[in-house]
Amino acid sequence: MEHIAAIMLLVGCNSGSLACEELPAPQVAFETMQDCLGALPAALxxxxxxxxxxxxxxxxxxxxxxEEDVEITWHLTRQNRLEVSVQTVSPPAEGLVIAENVHPVHPLAATH
Incomplete structure (x- = not known):
């Protein structure tokens, strides 16, 4: 399995940033943060x-x-800066509702 050190997340919003949604990234997983940062301008x-x-x-x-369950969350700050968090989580209990903009991934896998 490929070594993953960084992920790319793209979010598109209307002109007032009132409605935002995740957009497909041309590449999601990267072996280094530097590779991800280098690909970000073209992806944007x-x-x-x-x-x-x-x-x-x-x-x-x-x-x-x-090999762990991870949760990726994002939000826009008041300064319109995209903040992303990646954390390990326990599998959700049966019947638990996952909040909007929270995306569990099991297990973390490279996608090209």
Whole structure:
């Protein structure tokens, strides 16, 4: 299995940033944070369309989490900065509702 050290997340919002949604990234997993940061400008440019503001961020991933359940959460700050968090989590209890913008991944896998 490939070593993963960073992930890329793209979010598109309307002009007032009132409605935002995740956008597909051309590559999600990266072996280094530097590789992710290097690919981010092109990904942002390719994702932009009229009347949509695109935010992008690379987030560090602990390579030891490859066999763990992880949760990826994101939000826009008041300064319109995309904040991304990646954490290990216990599997959700049956009947538990997962909040919007929280995306469990099991197990963390590279996607190209």
């Amino acid at each position: 440019g390719d994702a932009g369309v009229s009347k949509r503001i695109v935010h992008g961020r690379c987030a560090a991933v602990d390579p030891a989490w490859v």
